[in-house]
Amino acid sequence: MKKAQWTAERLQNVLMQDRFLQGADSMAMLRSDLANLLGDYFDLNRSSLSVTVNPVKDGSYRVTIEATAVRVYR
Amino acid sequence: MGRCIVITSGKGGVGKTTVTASLGLALATLGKRVVLVDADVTLNNLDLVLGLEAAVTYDLYDVTMGTCRLKQALLTYPDYPSLKLLPSVHPLGEVDKTAFREVVEELAQTQDFVLIDCPAGVDDGFVRAVSAASEALVVTTPTATALRDADKTLGYLDALRVSKTALVVNRVRGDLVASGEMLSVDDIIKLLHVRVAGCIPEDDVALSMCGATPVGTAHHQAVNLLARYVIEGKGKVYDPTYIYRGPLGSLRRWLKKA
Ligand SMILES: Nc1ncnc2c1ncn2[C@@H]1O[C@H](COP(=O)(O)OP(=O)(O)OP(=O)(O)O)[C@@H](O)[C@H]1O
Ligand SMILES: [Mg+2]
Numbered sequence: 001m002k003k004a005q006w007t008a009e010r011l012q013n014v015l016m017q018d019r020f021l022q023g024a025d026s027m028a029m030l031r032s033d034l035a036n037l038l039g040d041y042f043d044l045n046r047s048s049l050s051v052t053v054n055p056v057k058d059g060s061y062r063v064t065i066e067a068t069a070v071r072v073y074r
Numbered sequence: 075m076g077r078c079i080v081i082t083s084g085k086g087g088v089g090k091t092t093v094t095a096s097l098g099l100a101l102a103t104l105g106k107r108v109v110l111v112d113a114d115v116t117l118n119n120l121d122l123v124l125g126l127e128a129a130v131t132y133d134l135y136d137v138t139m140g141t142c143r144l145k146q147a148l149l150t151y152p153d154y155p156s157l158k159l160l161p162s163v164h165p166l167g168e169v170d171k172t173a174f175r176e177v178v179e180e181l182a183q184t185q186d187f188v189l190i191d192c193p194a195g196v197d198d199g200f201v202r203a204v205s206a207a208s209e210a211l212v213v214t215t216p217t218a219t220a221l222r223d224a225d226k227t228l229g230y231l232d233a234l235r236v237s238k239t240a241l242v243v244n245r246v247r248g249d250l251v252a253s254g255e256m257l258s259v260d261d262i263i264k265l266l267h268v269r270v271a272g273c274i275p276e277d278d279v280a281l282s283m284c285g286a287t288p289v290g291t292a293h294h295q296a297v298n299l300l301a302r303y304v305i306e307g308k309g310k311v312y313d314p315t316y317i318y319r320g321p322l323g324s325l326r327r328w329l330k331k332a
Contacts, residue, residue: 002253002254002255003254003255003256004251004254004255004256004257004258004261005254007217007218007257008257008261008264008265010218011218011221011222011265012265014218014222015222015225015265015266018222018225018226019225019229059264059265
């Protein structure tokens with residue numbers, strides 16, 4: 001792999017962490033926002049809610065939200 | 075009312091002062107009235123880069139303290155009457171944030187551009203410099219460390235309500251970009267999602283004091299394009315890989331390595 005490409009991939013990871021994951025506040029805020037939103041539709045097990053962010057090759061990110069619900073509301 | 079632009083970076087030594095001086099010169103050459111303000115109060119250098127260090131009598135601190143009038147502290151660059159400098163030579167003088175902003179506002183009334191040379195880091199000096207500006211140019215080199223700091227700086231600028239921001243990528247080596255060893259401007263745009271106002275090549279002439287670089291050099295062209303981008307808010311940025319493409323370019327790259 002060319003050095004520039006390697007640098008870009010590492011940097012993409014670091015920027016993501018700086019902007020988001022390192023800011024514990026913003027992660028907690030997002031989880032609580034999501035729990036509230038999903039809570040309107042599902043009987044959510046709040047502690048099961050997880051958010052992961054992974055860089056994708058083209059410079060974008062894949063955001064995965066996972067949660068377990070005990071029940072689906074009507 | 076003139077535009078107040080802070081030249082900042084996060085990481086130190088990436089070329090803020092050099093870019094401030096050369097952009098100021100380029101804008102003045104294009105007929106604009108420009109004043110450069112040295113807001114790097116403790117580690118001032120703008121006077122030296124412009125070759126005006128011997129002419130300093132009063133400075134920013136004196137103006138904010140009321141020791142002299144603003145006009146008395148302004149130095150005019152000999153070859154370009156429309157380029158002025160408000161120096162800083164009191165390393166221990168505490169320049170008040172509000173007083174600083176008032177000085178910049180007063181300058182903006184008679185100038186087209188007020189360029190504020192910001193200290194490195196994101197401490198008090200940064201906040202003071204930024205609070206007087208409505209636009210920012212974030213200088214970076216195409217390295218991971220400088221870009222990371224630039225990204226954080228963009229975040230702080232956003233928090234400080236400076237919404238018109240753009241990057242200036244400095245010390246770019248066209249040969250290394252062409253061979254895939256250095257990040258290109260396009261790579262950087264993709265990573266940071268930011269406008270790039272200029273791309274300045276690594277160039278020994280940038281090291282010469284007194285700001286002005288010989289006409290026709292790559293550095294000169296690049297700074298001119300940056301000045302036009304700043305004036306119009308859009309435009310072309312210099313392409314440092316241009317001379318390193320094609321068969322002749324490969325030869326140039328090889329010669330540069332040798
Ligand atoms: N395009 C360039 N090519 C070669 N050298 C450069 C270039 N731009 C800046 N330099 C050199 O890099 C050094 C640091 O530049 P400068 O003082 O402008 O950085 P700075 O960001 O203002 O630093 P500080 O954070 O200390 O204020 C200087 O020696 C300068 O001549
Ligand atoms: Mg400097």
